[in-house]
Amino acid sequence: MQRSRFLLFVILAVMATGVFLILDGCSGKEQQGTGTASTFPVIDEALNVIKERGVYPVEQEKLIEGALRGMADTIGDPYSTYFSKEEAAASKESLAGERIGIGAEVTRSNGKFIIVAPVKGSPSEKAGLQPYDEIVRIDGETLDGDSLQDVVQRIRGKQGTAVTMTIYRPELNKHIEVSVMREAMSVKTVAAEVIEVRGNKIGYITLTKFAEDSAKEWEKATNRLIKEGAQALIIDLRGNPGGYLHTVGDIAGSLLPEDTVFAFMQNQQGALTPLVIEKSKDLSYDKKLKSMPVALLQDKGSASASEVLSGALKDLKRGYIMGTTSFGKGTVQDFTELSNGGEMKLSTHKWLTPKEQWIHGKGVKADLEVEQNALFVELTRLVTxxxxxxxxxxxxxxxxxxxxxxxxxxxxxxxxxxxxxxxxxxxxxxxxxxxxxxxxxxxxxxxxxxxxxxxxxxxKNDDQLQMAIGYMHHQLNEK
Incomplete structure (x- = not known):
């Protein structure tokens, strides 16, 4: 069974991909005699040579997955990747409305796996985990040879089950055994507040990614801002790597008139398909959103779906773009489930702005370039x-x-x-x-x-936000 879903999301770590049509029957089961993986003899020849003569034994499933990943290297596209069954599940979870886990950020520092911070109200906080706790064992097993991804996967699990961790706490100079119950935790992508400036009320809304439930969060947040008297809107997409195409379409629909073309999809043959604002059956935005002044903040970390929104607002003169030039990702990926449980993520379309501009490798330029305070650019991290x-x-x-x-x-x-x-x-x-x-x-x-x-x-310390606030204050006073 195959299923497709469009995703606009920037992945900076380059992974490989596979083409399902080239390698079919990837169940990992051998046929009698020699293993057959495809209808291409040369692939089967290589498979059998490795299996029959290789000094290092390798399972056929891993050989198939290696071939799938290797094909993507030839494509030369960092956004086309092959996901194993486990990787596919993690990818979906990253954009889901809730996540199963213990609610703690983990990092690797000097070869050690360290708790950066437990999330407030999370199972990890309730269990007493603290920043700088070093994870030594998980469920009685050491972490020797594990990557950060391996450790995170071992901590995660089924809702309602417990994970036991042996942690070393530096200030006590001792090891502690901690049992944490895994729970479902909602993942919030939207935050909003009203900023009052010399008699004007400006709605300030941040969006960290265009996830599955982001449009519903956006609806709730913007309706509240308007009820609280917001006269203008500042949209903060700085550091937003993208997300689902349908989500950015829903959010754009709260700001633009129906039947407006907010982007184009271009297929392999170059044919353009307009993406049009449609009335949502499930969302009810306040009508004032479509007429209030809008400014959008972006930076080099704003990518893909973020650029769809900023490109639309800029081309349609619906909003003023401030900050710096965005990342520059102008392709759309399609996910297709494979018979081995994995997924193939392939760039299948380009997307263009309403003026049919392809921003790939160039980004969306800000209407007003504003450099950020240096202290906001440097990422904070844990140091041991x-x-x-x-x-x-x-x-x-x-x-x-x-x-x-x-x-x-x-x-x-x-x-x-x-x-x-x-x-x-x-x-x-x-x-x-x-x-x-x-x-x-x-x-x-x-x-x-x-x-x-x-x-x-x-x-007050955010130079880009302060410039946007000043701009909005000026706009409101000119009315």
Whole structure:
């Protein structure tokens, strides 16, 4: 059975893909005599040589999957990939409205698997997991040879079942056994608030991805903003990698008149199919959305479905685009289920803006270019190393950049721990009221991360958002 679904989503890690028509019958079952995997003799010849003469035994299923992945390398398209059964399930889950798990972010640092932070109200928080907890064993088994993806998959499981983890807690210098119940947790992609500026009320709405339930979240959020008196709307798509095509169509439909062409699909032969705004049977948007002033914030992390929306608003002069040029992904992927339980994700169409522009590799240019505060560009992360004067490491450079962004005098940001860095570390630790020391250690990095996150939450420090607020205030006062 085959099923297709369109997806616009940027995947920066390049994976391989397979073509189902070339390798059929991929059940992994051998026929009598030699294994037959396809109607192409050369493939069967290679399969049988490996199986019959290879010194390293390999299951036929893995050979088939390897062939599927290898075909994608020839395509040369980073968005066309082959997903195994497990990878396909994870891909679907990433855009689902809820996720089964324990609600904790896990990272890999210096070969260790570390809890970054438990989600508030999640099973992991209730079980007492804390930032910097190192996962040593899962269900009694060590993590030797596991990748980060392997560890995440082992933690996840069926709803209502428990996972037992042995964790090492640095501040206690001891191992602790923790049992966490897996639960279904809703995944929110929309956040909204009203920002009041000198008598004007501006709706500010952020969208992290165009997931399965994002349009419903958008409906609820925008209706609330209007009830609270919002006179204009700022849409924040910074860092939004994309998502489902039908979702971006629904959201665009809240802002544009019915029967408006918001994009075009172009097939392999070059034929164009218009994507038209249609009245939704399931969604009820406030009519004021279609007439209120709109500004859209984007950056180089805004891709695919995000660019469909920004391209439409720009071409149709429905919104003012601010920030920086977007990522530049102008293809659409189709998912097809394969007989082995995996999926083949293939770029099957280009998408074009209402003015029939293909933005692939170029991105959507902002109407007003606004560079962001440097402290918003640097990603915060967990660091487990300890560094002092004379050290040279990328973790030191990370700390130097954040200190500089917070206003501390750091002579360099290249990762060399010099005297000026020592003085900056001492000053920061004093201001943060943590243990006095000259080192960059776990206490220092934790306090630094918290300080930066608090800084970012204050809208006054967001240069791009402040420019959008100023623009909207000007627009409202001109009415």
């Amino acid at each position: 190393g300890v560094y002092e004067e004379g050290a040279y490491h990328e973790d030191v450079a990370y700390g130097q950049k954040l200190l500089e962004g917070l206003g501390y005098s750091v002579g360099r940001t290249d990762g060399y721990f010099d005297e000026s860095t020592t003085l900056a570390v001492q000053a920061f630790r004093a201001d943060a009221k943590v243990k006095a020391d000259e080192k960059m250690d776990r206490i220092f990095y934790t306090a630094l991360k918290e300080k930066v996150e608090a800084y970012r939450k204050d809208h």
